[in-house]
Amino acid sequence: MKTRDIFDRRFLARQRIGRGFRAICLAATTVGIVVLAMLLADVLWDGVGWLDWQFLSSYPSRFPEQAGIKPALLGTLWLMGLTALFSLPLGVGAAIYLEEYAPRNWLTRLIQTNISNLAGVPSIIYGLVGLGLFVSILALQRSILSGALTITLLILPVVIITAQEAIRAVPDELRQAAYALGSTRWQTTHYIVLPVALPWILTGFILAMSRAIGDTASLIVVGAVAYITFVPGSLLDSFSVLPVQIFNWASRPQKEFQYLAAAASIVLLVVLLTMNATAILLRNKYQKRSQL
Amino acid sequence: MQKDVPMLVGKVETRTELGRLLFKRTKRRRLKEGAIHGILLLCGLVSVLTTISIVIFLFTETMGFFQEVPIIEFLTGTRWTPLFTPKHFGILPLVGGTLLVIAGASLVALPIGLASATYLSEYAPDGVRRLLKPLLEILAGIPTVVYGYFALTFVTPLLRRYLFPDMSVFNALSASLVIGTMILPMVASLSEDAMMSVPQSLREAAYALGATRFEVTTRVVLPAALSGISASFILAISRAIGEAMIVSMAAGATPKLTINPLESIQALTAYIVQVSGGDTPRGTLEYQSIFAVGTTLFVMTLIMNTLGQLVVRYRERY
Amino acid sequence: MPMHTDGAILETRNLNIWYRNFQALRDITMKIERHKVTALIGPSGCGKSTLLRSFNRMNDLIPYARAEGQVLFHGQDLYARETNPTEIRYRIGMVFQKPNPFPKSLYDNAAFGPRINGYQGNLDQLVERSLRRAALWDEVKDRLHKSALTLSGGQQQRLCIARALAVEPEIILMDEPCSALDPTATLKIEDLIWELKKRYTIIIVTHNMQQAARVSDYTAFLMMTEEGTGELVEYGPTDHIFTRPKDKRTEDYITGRFG
Numbered sequence: 001m002k003t004r005d006i007f008d009r010r011f012l013a014r015q016r017i018g019r020g021f022r023a024i025c026l027a028a029t030t031v032g033i034v035v036l037a038m039l040l041a042d043v044l045w046d047g048v049g050w051l052d053w054q055f056l057s058s059y060p061s062r063f064p065e066q067a068g069i070k071p072a073l074l075g076t077l078w079l080m081g082l083t084a085l086f087s088l089p090l091g092v093g094a095a096i097y098l099e100e101y102a103p104r105n106w107l108t109r110l111i112q113t114n115i116s117n118l119a120g121v122p123s124i125i126y127g128l129v130g131l132g133l134f135v136s137i138l139a140l141q142r143s144i145l146s147g148a149l150t151i152t153l154l155i156l157p158v159v160i161i162t163a164q165e166a167i168r169a170v171p172d173e174l175r176q177a178a179y180a181l182g183s184t185r186w187q188t189t190h191y192i193v194l195p196v197a198l199p200w201i202l203t204g205f206i207l208a209m210s211r212a213i214g215d216t217a218s219l220i221v222v223g224a225v226a227y228i229t230f231v232p233g234s235l236l237d238s239f240s241v242l243p244v245q246i247f248n249w250a251s252r253p254q255k256e257f258q259y260l261a262a263a264a265s266i267v268l269l270v271v272l273l274t275m276n277a278t279a280i281l282l283r284n285k286y287q288k289r290s291q292l
Numbered sequence: 293m294q295k296d297v298p299m300l301v302g303k304v305e306t307r308t309e310l311g312r313l314l315f316k317r318t319k320r321r322r323l324k325e326g327a328i329h330g331i332l333l334l335c336g337l338v339s340v341l342t343t344i345s346i347v348i349f350l351f352t353e354t355m356g357f358f359q360e361v362p363i364i365e366f367l368t369g370t371r372w373t374p375l376f377t378p379k380h381f382g383i384l385p386l387v388g389g390t391l392l393v394i395a396g397a398s399l400v401a402l403p404i405g406l407a408s409a410t411y412l413s414e415y416a417p418d419g420v421r422r423l424l425k426p427l428l429e430i431l432a433g434i435p436t437v438v439y440g441y442f443a444l445t446f447v448t449p450l451l452r453r454y455l456f457p458d459m460s461v462f463n464a465l466s467a468s469l470v471i472g473t474m475i476l477p478m479v480a481s482l483s484e485d486a487m488m489s490v491p492q493s494l495r496e497a498a499y500a501l502g503a504t505r506f507e508v509t510t511r512v513v514l515p516a517a518l519s520g521i522s523a524s525f526i527l528a529i530s531r532a533i534g535e536a537m538i539v540s541m542a543a544g545a546t547p548k549l550t551i552n553p554l555e556s557i558q559a560l561t562a563y564i565v566q567v568s569g570g571d572t573p574r575g576t577l578e579y580q581s582i583f584a585v586g587t588t589l590f591v592m593t594l595i596m597n598t599l600g601q602l603v604v605r606y607r608e609r610y
Numbered sequence: 611m612p613m614h615t616d617g618a619i620l621e622t623r624n625l626n627i628w629y630r631n632f633q634a635l636r637d638i639t640m641k642i643e644r645h646k647v648t649a650l651i652g653p654s655g656c657g658k659s660t661l662l663r664s665f666n667r668m669n670d671l672i673p674y675a676r677a678e679g680q681v682l683f684h685g686q687d688l689y690a691r692e693t694n695p696t697e698i699r700y701r702i703g704m705v706f707q708k709p710n711p712f713p714k715s716l717y718d719n720a721a722f723g724p725r726i727n728g729y730q731g732n733l734d735q736l737v738e739r740s741l742r743r744a745a746l747w748d749e750v751k752d753r754l755h756k757s758a759l760t761l762s763g764g765q766q767q768r769l770c771i772a773r774a775l776a777v778e779p780e781i782i783l784m785d786e787p788c789s790a791l792d793p794t795a796t797l798k799i800e801d802l803i804w805e806l807k808k809r810y811t812i813i814i815v816t817h818n819m820q821q822a823a824r825v826s827d828y829t830a831f832l833m834m835t836e837e838g839t840g841e842l843v844e845y846g847p848t849d850h851i852f853t854r855p856k857d858k859r860t861e862d863y864i865t866g867r868f869g
């Protein structure tokens with residue numbers, strides 16, 4: 001019974017340690033939230049006064065009160081469109097291959113390992129590849145096409161991985177039912193698997209795109225510039241994008257340009273938020289449906 | 293039996309009556325199937341081609357660079373002055389700058405991230421978790437250039453006003469703190485996944501022995517999730533090594549071997565951004581130097597990522 | 611401290627348990643005798659595991675579980691406001707359905723409970739004594755510092771018993787401890803239960819009626835109503851329950867007519 005007494009005496013101390021630990025963990029969790037709030041407050045505080053139609057519809061300028069983000073905003077939209085055009089078919093194609101077609105051999109394993117390794121390569125390295133491959137070798141110059149191709153390589157691994165997960169989630173019974181009716185592999189994939197997986201593929205794709213849109217380093221390396229006085233009209237035009245514009249303005253010593261950077265950041269965050277909200281809405285809509 | 297069905301489809305079709313009847317259609321069908329198979333395979337191979345391009349471009353340009361600059365000088369030199377004469381190309385100041393920032397960021401992100409993961413996995417009620425997790429996801433989704441803006445225009449002035457009046461405008465400390473915040477959600481969510489996958493039966497065993505929640509967490513859950521937690525640390529650090537905008541905007545462009553976080557330094561990625569920002573023509577030494585720095589960066593992150601994968605593979609069985 | 615070998619150590623009074631709106635147990639009132647083996651039997655889903663887990667408040671770990679009524683341990687209500695569930699659990703040990711050793715060494719498994727509870731005596735002796743009482747010592751004494759996961763399933767389960775014994779509990783709850791084991795390993799655990807009841811009170815949930823008949827002194831038969839709520843149908847000395855049950859439902863169950 002002696003042991004019991006010791007246990008009992010220790011018990012209060014242990015309870016106290018436990019409560020302290022819980023408090024520390026809770027405090028740590030709030031750190032991230034507090035910093036997020038400070039960051040948003042900082043950007044809004046600095047930038048919201050500069051946000052108006054003039055800011056959205058003007059070209060960059062030496063004079064902060066005349067400067068705007070028209071080319072950068074349009075450049076970002078162009079880039080989004082082109083990147084989507086390239087990366088969605090490529091990424092979904094690769095995912096279909098890996099999930100529905102690929103035999104279990106060394107080549108498949110190589111591709112799969114390779115994709116997960118690529119997902120860990122820093123974006124600036126993709127910028128260097130874009131600079132070497134698209135800008136120089138393929139002579140596409142520092143153009144919006146080079147930028148979109150670079151971003152395509154950058155997000156492809158993530159697009160493939162999320163699409164694979166979506167395809168894998170399609171119940172096997174559906175495939176077997178289709179095969180049992182004499183469907184070929186492609187018919188099964190096309191008519192059965194893809195329609196079921198599509199909402200989830202798109203959700204993952206939008207989230208991957210929202211990552212790409214905020215990426216700055218790779219596009220600086222490929223040659224996006226901040227001082228553009230025209231709207232991109234062809235694929236080979238030089239271009240600007242919001243993050244690069246923000247970087248350029250924020251790096252200037254004058255306070256006014258930093259406020260412009262904050263205002264542009266707000267626009268960028270709104271674009272990202274819209275994309276994320278779309279993804280979430282899409283997911284919720286189809287989740288409800290599939291429960292029926 | 294059922295699992296074999298897809299494999300047999302082709303053969304079955306030609307051997308049965310139905311198969312013979314459909315033979316003509318089947319032939320055209322098979323051609324189409326083959327073509328589609330090929331196209332999809334090509335999509336899959338794009339990723340392999342990407343890797344090959346990365347290796348080719350990094351290494352050819354780096355080899356060109358090493359014809360001008362001896363590799364020994366590059367790896368051991370302590371001065372990096374590529375933009376003025378005499379030019380020195382010793383990578384150590386840039387690596388040192390990156391490591392200094394990483395050390396600071398790790399001090400912030402690893403403990404706070406792990407504690408957040410512990411709270412989310414072991415303590416938080418369902419409702420609270422559902423509120424906190426999306427907020428952390430938003431934190432993870434903020435573009436790095438906005439983080440850079442925050443470091444430069446908020447964190448640095450704050451530190452200079454209240455803590456370190458002598459700190460330079462560009463300094464490693466702000467960059468560290470903000471990069472730490474950037475990778476915190478990654479540490480938190482990957483570690484939480486690792487802790488959530490520890491079987492409930494182990495927690496019950498410990499509770500049944502009179503363990504408090506604290507003891508269950510620290511003596512059972514954390515040790516059992518150790519490999520996943522280590523992997524989250526390694527992958528987050530790897531992400532921080534490759535981060536370019538925060539260090540470019542907040543840490544400065546003065547390559548310097550120092551351990552004083554209040555000074556201005558230059559990180560590997562920041563050099564690439566600095567030189568690419570100008571219009572550097574192909575074939576010049578500057579152009580090649582960003583590839584040499586890129587190769588260094590690539591090797592560092594490759595080592596970290598490989599290490600991360602190895603750690604995950606050696607996970608504890610339960 | 612003198613002990614009454616025939617007294618009740620644990621007593622439930624009108625115990626009701628809910629998971630959200632679902633009532634899992636209704637009005638359970640029973641006394642558990644000290645230094646005896648009590649078996650809880652009944653068809654699956656009848657709430658016998660829930661009842662067992664209410665004795666050391668393991669149900670507290672399930673969100674939205676709630677208990678009404680009393681469970682008295684030495685006359686103290688386990689569900690009283692001032693009772694701390696953690697404190698109960700080192701006085702009432704538990705062994706689970708599937709062996710769940712920690713991914714640590716054998717020694718660290720057996721020493722886990724004493725360590726967290728701040729045991730200050732000779733830990734080596736305590737570990738040895740616990741392993742001996744769990745009839746495992748001779749098989750493992752040369753590899754105490756190997757991972758517990760290298761043991762066979764039966765050995766793992768005896769290690770889990772040793773782990774529970776090391777905190778010197780008064781009662782040991784066993785939740786179908788043999789259901790994941792082969793017949794030989796089962797036999798060893800049953801022998802062990804006979805041995806253990808000299809020092810401990812044992813409550814065992816089992817779906818195996820021969821096992822209940824072999825190891826227990828008392829048997830409680832539970833059954834669920836149509837809504838799935840578990841009720842205590844019959845409780846008494848094991849030989850009475852098995853040879854001349856009073857309730858028709860008990861007889862049907864025992865003779866294998868359903869369940």
